[in-house]
Amino acid sequence: MKTTAKSTAACPFCSGKGYFQLLLGGSETCPSCRGSGKERR
Numbered sequence: 491m492k493t494t495a496k497s498t499a500a501c502p503f504c505s506g507k508g509y510f511q512l513l514l515g516g517s518e519t520c521p522s523c524r525g526s527g528k529e530r531r
C-alpha cells in the first residue's frame with residue numbers, strides 16, 4: 491500500500507508509477523502521463 495500526497499494527483503492509469511508492468515515481462519511507459527506518474531491536465 492502506498493499513500494498519495496494530496497498536493498500531487500497520481501496518474502490513475504499507472505497508479506503514479508509512470509509505467510505499466512507487462513504480463514509477459516518488462517514494462518511500458520504510461521501513455522497518459524508519459525512516464526511522469528502524475529496526472530496530466
Ligand SMILES: [Zn+2]
Nearest residue numbers: 501504520523
Ligand atoms: Zn500514468
